[in-house]
Amino acid sequence: MKNSNTQNLRLGIFVILGITIFVLAVYFIGNRQNLFGDNSIIISVFKDVSGLQRGNNVRFAGVNVGTVKDIQIINDTSIAVSMRVDERTMNLIRKNSLATISSDGLVGSMVVNLLPGENNSGLAPPVKFGDTIASISKIATADMLTTLNTTNENAALLTADLLKITNSINKGEGTLGALIKDEEMAGNFKKSIEGLRQTTQNVSAMVNRINAIINEVSYKESVAGVLLSDTTAAKQIEGIITNLEISALQISNMTTNLEQVSYDIRKGEGTLDYLLNDPGAVDKLDATLENIAKATKKFDESMEALQHNILLRRYFEKQARIKQREEAKPDE
Amino acid sequence: MTRNFPMVANLSSFFTETGALARFAGRFFKELVSPPIEFREFLRQCYQMGNKSLLLVAVTGFILGLVFTLQSRPTLEEFGASSWIPNMISISIVREIGPVIIALICAGRIGSSIGAELGSMKVTEQIDAMEVSGTNPFKFLVVTRILAATLMLPLLILFGDFVALIGSAIVENVKGQVSFTLYFNQVFEALAFSDLLPATAKSFFFGFAIGLVGCFKGYNSSKGTAGVGRASNSAVVYTSMLLFIIDFIAVFLTDLIYG
Numbered sequence: 001m002k003n004s005n006t007q008n009l010r011l012g013i014f015v016i017l018g019i020t021i022f023v024l025a026v027y028f029i030g031n032r033q034n035l036f037g038d039n040s041i042i043i044s045v046f047k048d049v050s051g052l053q054r055g056n057n058v059r060f061a062g063v064n065v066g067t068v069k070d071i072q073i074i075n076d077t078s079i080a081v082s083m084r085v086d087e088r089t090m091n092l093i094r095k096n097s098l099a100t101i102s103s104d105g106l107v108g109s110m111v112v113n114l115l116p117g118e119n120n121s122g123l124a125p126p127v128k129f130g131d132t133i134a135s136i137s138k139i140a141t142a143d144m145l146t147t148l149n150t151t152n153e154n155a156a157l158l159t160a161d162l163l164k165i166t167n168s169i170n171k172g173e174g175t176l177g178a179l180i181k182d183e184e185m186a187g188n189f190k191k192s193i194e195g196l197r198q199t200t201q202n203v204s205a206m207v208n209r210i211n212a213i214i215n216e217v218s219y220k221e222s223v224a225g226v227l228l229s230d231t232t233a234a235k236q237i238e239g240i241i242t243n244l245e246i247s248a249l250q251i252s253n254m255t256t257n258l259e260q261v262s263y264d265i266r267k268g269e270g271t272l273d274y275l276l277n278d279p280g281a282v283d284k285l286d287a288t289l290e291n292i293a294k295a296t297k298k299f300d301e302s303m304e305a306l307q308h309n310i311l312l313r314r315y316f317e318k319q320a321r322i323k324q325r326e327e328a329k330p331d332e
Numbered sequence: 333m334t335r336n337f338p339m340v341a342n343l344s345s346f347f348t349e350t351g352a353l354a355r356f357a358g359r360f361f362k363e364l365v366s367p368p369i370e371f372r373e374f375l376r377q378c379y380q381m382g383n384k385s386l387l388l389v390a391v392t393g394f395i396l397g398l399v400f401t402l403q404s405r406p407t408l409e410e411f412g413a414s415s416w417i418p419n420m421i422s423i424s425i426v427r428e429i430g431p432v433i434i435a436l437i438c439a440g441r442i443g444s445s446i447g448a449e450l451g452s453m454k455v456t457e458q459i460d461a462m463e464v465s466g467t468n469p470f471k472f473l474v475v476t477r478i479l480a481a482t483l484m485l486p487l488l489i490l491f492g493d494f495v496a497l498i499g500s501a502i503v504e505n506v507k508g509q510v511s512f513t514l515y516f517n518q519v520f521e522a523l524a525f526s527d528l529l530p531a532t533a534k535s536f537f538f539g540f541a542i543g544l545v546g547c548f549k550g551y552n553s554s555k556g557t558a559g560v561g562r563a564s565n566s567a568v569v570y571t572s573m574l575l576f577i578i579d580f581i582a583v584f585l586t587d588l589i590y591g
Contacts, residue, residue: 004372004376007375007376007379007383008375008379010379010383011375011378011379011382011383014382014383014386014487014491015378015382015487017487017491018486018487018488018490018491019487021490021491021493021494022486022490022532025490025520025523025528026525026528028516028520028523029520029523029524029525029528030525031520032520032521032523055524
């Protein structure tokens with residue numbers, strides 16, 4: 001009896017252990033699929049679900065927050081995907097959030113990614129049970145293959161054209177063909193290159209000479225150096241240029257005046273015009289000068305007579321002595 | 333006529349035996365629902381089949397997980413997919429390898445023991461004596477054993493799967509620096525009810541097959557002590573074959589339901 005009881009105890013432990021393993025496995029698997037706990041439902045309508053299945057993960061910002069509950073075909077372009085999402089994350093998912101289907105790794109199963117919506121019009125309210133959020137479709141593999149197919153077709157056309165061009169070139173047709181096939185042109189081209197090389201050498205030598213000249217310029221002492229490097233000189237030159245401008249303005253004014261004068265002269269106005277333009281005036285002037293010479297001579301004679309006059313002789317002698325004294329002074 | 337065509341003879345005996353097995357199964361269900369129930373004997377058989385097989389199943393399961401992971405690792409590493417090891421191993425073990433390997437081990441241990449025990453009782457006419465004494469030998473010997481095998485095998489398989497995953501986790505922990513938490517997270521990430529439930533359901537059928545064939549072969553054994561050995565041997569052989577047939581049907585049905 002005792003033996004039987006021990007057996008029963010052991011059996012009981014074994015059975016409980018086995019059932020516990022089963023229940024735990026069911027719980028963990030169910031928990032992964034969000035079957036237990038508070039859940040809510042969000043719906044999104046896609047054009048193509050790319051092989052999404054029930055039970056695939058739903059991710060929000062890379063965190064698993066739920067699973068795909070159901071996939072229903074509404075019509076040929078609309079497939080409604082119901083997602084079972086953890087209630088605790090519902091207040092984080094906004095009504096303007098976007099759902100997108102992508103692959104979990106290169107060979108992984110498909111997942112629904114919930115992306116935060118554009119925040120243009122302020123913060124949208126959180127989603128509620130049964131809300132439908134917008135979806136965006138990323139480029140599917142099929143689309144990529146279609147694009148690749150078009151690219152291939154274009155590449156085929158391009159290569160066909162390229163073949164024609166290379167054939168023409170080989171035959172020496174066209175400019176490019178001539179360039180490659182024509183020996184005369186090649187000779188000319190060679191000569192041109194030779195000439196170009198010579199020119200380049202000359203230019204190089206010239207540049208060297210210019211460099212040497214530039215190097216010889218003493219920046220501290222030469223005029224060019226001072227002009228190029230001295231800021232004080234630059235300011236002075238600036239002042240000079242300003243003065244020159246003023247002078248030029250004044251010269252301009254003077255020229256205008258001179259023009260006016262010459263104009264007046266030409267028009268016969270004023271004394272100078274009379275002197276320059278009247279031929280009689282010269283004769284009169286000549287006669288006047290002669291008269292003056294005569295008068296001067298007579299005045300000299302009169303003055304000579306005056307010096308000998310008894311009344312004025314003493315004055316003149318006094319003057320002569322003062323003059324003599326002044327001339328003697330510097331000799332001392 | 334059958335003497336001239338051995339193949340026809342074999343085929344004929346196969347169908348005859350299948351028919352007898354079906355009748356035996358029918359009788360089991362009939363006896364199962366009719367009182368009284370030999371509960372004490374049933375518990376004793378549960379202990380004999382369940383607890384006594386536990387060590388064998390644990391060692392087999394542990395080595396299974398260990399070896400399976402060690403063997404898969406280099407190939408998966410070559411593809412840069414070593415992070416998929418927990419997913420792959422868990423699905424393989426829970427869905428298929430665990431139930432089948434542990435059922436085969438149990439077929440060897442439980443099936444042969446039932447066959448030998450009932451066979452020896454049959455040839456020593458103990459069963460006849462029971463009938464004479466007024467005890468229903470079918471109810472006492474067969475029903476309890478088949479029922480115990482049917483109920484114990486799922487538990488043994490669950491236990492074996494769990495130990496196999498622990499073995500696999502140890503390898504991953506040592507070789508791939510994957511923590512036990514991460515390993516079991518990935519395991520339960522990969523597993524779905526479609527993996528666990530059909531596997532558990534088919535393990536009931538595995539247990540039923542082991543008990544049924546073992547009892548059938550032992551209960552119908554004849555020709556003295558040589559018959560006991562034959563009964564024991566053929567119980568294991570037939571059970572093993574039947575396990576694969578059941579497995580095929582189970583996978584086929586699972587694919588239809590969850591496909």
